[in-house]
Amino acid sequence: MESWLPGSSGPAEVGPRLRGLRGADLAASACLLSGAGAEAGCSAPAVAAVLPAGGSGERMGVPTPKQFCPILERPLISYTLQALERVSWIKDIVVAVTGENMEAMKCIIQRYQHKGISLVESGVTRHRSIFNGLKALAEDQPNRRLSKPEVVIIHDAVRPFVEEDVLLKLVTAAKEHGAAGAIRPLVSTVISPSADGCLDHSLERARHRASEMPQAFLFDVIYEAYQQCSDYDLEFGTECLHLALKYCHIKAKLIEGSPDLWKVTYKRDLYAAESIIKERISQQICVVMDTKEDEEHVGHRLEEMLKNELNHVKVTSGRDLQQIILEECYNFVCVNVMTSDFEETQKLLNMLEESNLSILYPVVVISVQFLDYESEPSGQKMENLMRIREFAKEVKKTNILLYGLLVYYPQVCVSQWLAKQ
Amino acid sequence: MESWLPGSSGPAEVGPRLRGLRGADLAASACLLSGAGAEAGCSAPAVAAVLPAGGSGERMGVPTPKQFCPILERPLISYTLQALERVSWIKDIVVAVTGENMEAMKCIIQRYQHKGISLVESGVTRHRSIFNGLKALAEDQPNRRLSKPEVVIIHDAVRPFVEEDVLLKLVTAAKEHGAAGAIRPLVSTVISPSADGCLDHSLERARHRASEMPQAFLFDVIYEAYQQCSDYDLEFGTECLHLALKYCHIKAKLIEGSPDLWKVTYKRDLYAAESIIKERISQQICVVMDTKEDEEHVGHRLEEMLKNELNHVKVTSGRDLQQIILEECYNFVCVNVMTSDFEETQKLLNMLEESNLSILYPVVVISVQFLDYESEPSGQKMENLMRIREFAKEVKKTNILLYGLLVYYPQVCVSQWLAKQ
Structure with a gap:
């Protein structure tokens, strides 16, 4: 023994x-x-x-x-x-x-x-x-x-x-x-069979x-x-x-x-x-907004929509993120309207890695970028965005599943789109 | 009665x-x-x-x-x-x-x-x-x-x-x-309790x-x-x-x-x-290539990859599609490399609607478009692509779930990407 x-x-x-x-x-x-x-x-x-x-x-x-x-x-x-x-x-x-x-x-x-x-x-x-x-x-x-x-x-x-x-x-x-x-x-019902299988x-x-x-x-x-x-x-x-x-x-x-x-x-x-298990861990989600938020921020709109689907929806601009992670939230959406960099997402990923939260369950992070397709096309901007694939590979090793979502839109459509939802 | x-x-x-x-x-x-x-x-x-x-x-x-x-x-x-x-x-x-x-x-x-x-x-x-x-x-x-x-x-x-x-x-x-x-x-084990719950x-x-x-x-x-x-x-x-x-x-x-x-x-x-049920119906997939196929068509590469994951993978450029639908395939990927229209997808959707296949289970169709982001940006092209949302709404009524996937890449990257896979 x-x-x-x-x-x-x-x-x-x-x-x-x-x-x-x-x-x-x-x-x-x-x-x-x-x-x-x-x-x-x-x-x-x-x-x-x-x-x-x-x-x-x-x-x-x-x-x-x-x-x-x-x-x-x-x-x-x-x-x-x-x-x-x-x-x-x-x-x-x-x-x-x-x-x-x-x-x-x-x-x-x-x-x-x-x-x-x-x-x-x-x-x-x-x-x-x-x-x-x-x-x-x-x-x-x-x-x-x-x-x-x-x-x-x-x-x-x-x-x-x-x-x-x-x-x-x-x-x-x-x-x-x-x-x-x-x-x-x-x-x-429980039955007792006889020797001849009847x-x-x-x-x-x-x-x-x-x-x-x-x-x-x-x-x-x-x-x-x-x-x-x-x-x-x-x-x-x-x-x-x-x-x-x-x-x-x-x-x-x-x-x-x-x-x-x-x-x-x-x-x-x-x-x-x-x-x-999926149901248990998927009922809690945190929407992380970029710090350049305003009243009409898409993060708030997203919160309203998610509340119809999930039991626990939190929105933060980052200050109480540590606490939310401690409470074992396994799902995050980072919404970036104004930037094409990943500063906020990177911050979140660092905190998640430090917390060891992903030891028990995979943590899902969706980084959403809004990009105006009518604005001057910029190779540099796209290159920035495509860096998310590198991040994703890196954090997957620690059981964090990072997805990038690019919402490509003409500027004028956003308010229309939001109004429709 | x-x-x-x-x-x-x-x-x-x-x-x-x-x-x-x-x-x-x-x-x-x-x-x-x-x-x-x-x-x-x-x-x-x-x-x-x-x-x-x-x-x-x-x-x-x-x-x-x-x-x-x-x-x-x-x-x-x-x-x-x-x-x-x-x-x-x-x-x-x-x-x-x-x-x-x-x-x-x-x-x-x-x-x-x-x-x-x-x-x-x-x-x-x-x-x-x-x-x-x-x-x-x-x-x-x-x-x-x-x-x-x-x-x-x-x-x-x-x-x-x-x-x-x-x-x-x-x-x-x-x-x-x-x-x-x-x-x-x-x-x-089955037990018999006494009156006092022991x-x-x-x-x-x-x-x-x-x-x-x-x-x-x-x-x-x-x-x-x-x-x-x-x-x-x-x-x-x-x-x-x-x-x-x-x-x-x-x-x-x-x-x-x-x-x-x-x-x-x-x-x-x-x-x-x-x-x-999901496992049963998800083990069969059909890749539909556009008719301008060639040897290096991404559809063939996709087939190779999918074969590692699924039991039944078929590739067609459309000719035997009717037969594949009759054999109750519920999952389709339409790969369009050269076009920004939905002719092939539309053909498939028509055949599916006629077949009544989606009465019993939802049919999933993913329409993939490759688009070179270094080429001249074209509002018209984007408008074309965004029509998929209208299609999706339409066919959802008949239990067909249509998704659009836009792979946005510099032309030179495709062969590199394919080589890596």
Whole structure:
């Protein structure tokens, strides 16, 4: 078993840039609910997470295991890690991957700057992988580098949209009941086939639920269950709640989860995940105007139009750009009416590069230039404009996608065009 | 109950333009397997389909019932109808919709030119809707306009990707066993909760399957089952296979379906369906060159590049355009190096409009003009080029999306640019 911790795993250092206010609120509630806060001025409850990620993804129909399939060029598992990292009260995240994928996983952690992750080698089955993850957190193991948590969350690497509120409900319920799992209504009727491939009986849909992930357990409960369980369980079982019931007589509390908890299983799920992520990051846009703005500036007109399409539209002439970038806006339009240079765009690109915003998602910048075609044609002006291709090549290396848009018009038409919109 | 047949419902007239060779092959096999072919020189087996489409789609989280949600601006149910229409041996398709949606459904049938569809009013539950659909096909009903089929397929309006091969397997199995249903492996473990919201027991995943749609039945079997079944069944049941078992003692044959059979249930499923459809129609592109082509024509270079990205790339200077349109190509690039007029593009647009290709999917046409910016600037030339906006508005009404792309370059650069690619 290999263990690897990039940098310190202290929870205070885990992706602070990405943690919103909502996270802080929930952390406070977690504290309140846990009862652990009384001792050390509301210290984070001892919660760790184990992610089995050793699967081969054969159902996906693609050679890459599904947890490593790219969504917007970033591996699926990185989104799941990000979702867990955002939760301030999860101290350690243990990921079980195959020896074959160990190096790739290290690269992912480094590239996307994930913090507080430990890697262990996965087993040949899901249960064995989880067991390996639990061992890395247990007290009775030699050379252990992590401390035993009170509660452990078990989650799937291929469920990237897990929210803090369901994690909190599960952890709270696990403290009370010993185990808790997320459930969803069944989408299809479940049937039991007979040996000859015919219907034996069908189950009443209302009396059954789909058991989803995440699940949470008192660490001692689930570790005990794994230590006691049979080889048959480890080989053929998939359900942790079942082990807790069978070996520790713990009846898990069932928590209704959101539809977002679904497991990325088939290629269509990758499409769905990509669309969900795209929708999330595309709802916020910032229009950057050149500083020679006026009342009738096209930037303001653009703002009006974009507001009909998008949830969050901001306009700036540059002063509060830093703040907008901090709030994780991934889409920018730079509008240049009067100039044929890229001073404003260049400034924005510099700020974006410094912010590291584009590590997690591509940042899109559209630099719009208005040019009067009736004015004297100027080779020099065009050369200036065509420099954008060089910029674009340069910033693409840092995951910033720069596009140039030249609006070529007779001067007199602009006001007409704007009036028409 | 309302019954409505737009035009003739003869199977030979159902969307012949859309029926591929594979469909014809399968129809021949269907004939062979059915044993019905012997009597009347291989007449189509008597198969009808019933589609309950009265659901409210509350799980989708959108006000529109999911079967009417648009995918690429076309309602989901139209894709499902298209999938069934393509199967030459399905004679009638009965769709059960609410009175409220009856007019909307008629519009969909008319707009997308669906043939052989009958509408009936849905019931308040899925089972009641199916029963209404079956009644429209039964012999014992007054004023019936459809003939009783030997086998009836029951399918969901929200499963648009059903393929002919699985339909054929089901119909064949239904003839032999009286009933047949598509199944899929379970993605999640199924559990049974206790009354207090805790785990009672979990089911062994390998011993159970998800019951999907379509299903097929000897008409007399399933109609008998619906006639006998209790009000409780009609109110709270969902599974037709269960009714055939309970009331007619028919153990349905279970047929493994493809992952594509999944039911569009949540918003993410709409995203997935859209991506699947986009992928299908975007893998074929046709590059139309202007007739003043030469060896170094940019169209040929474009072809080389596109071949790395897409499955089917064709290049034409216009002569075999008609054939390419018939083969359902939805993407065109018109490359014009030497002219600033739109003669070639206009020709293509005319052919597309005549073909009705864009009834089912949007057709994308990109008209590319190369223009030397060092040549004498000509207002007239620009005015010509800007006419594309007028064309675009015009053809958008017929679902053709026309884009203009002006590549503005110094003459000397073109060969350099091409050499670099």
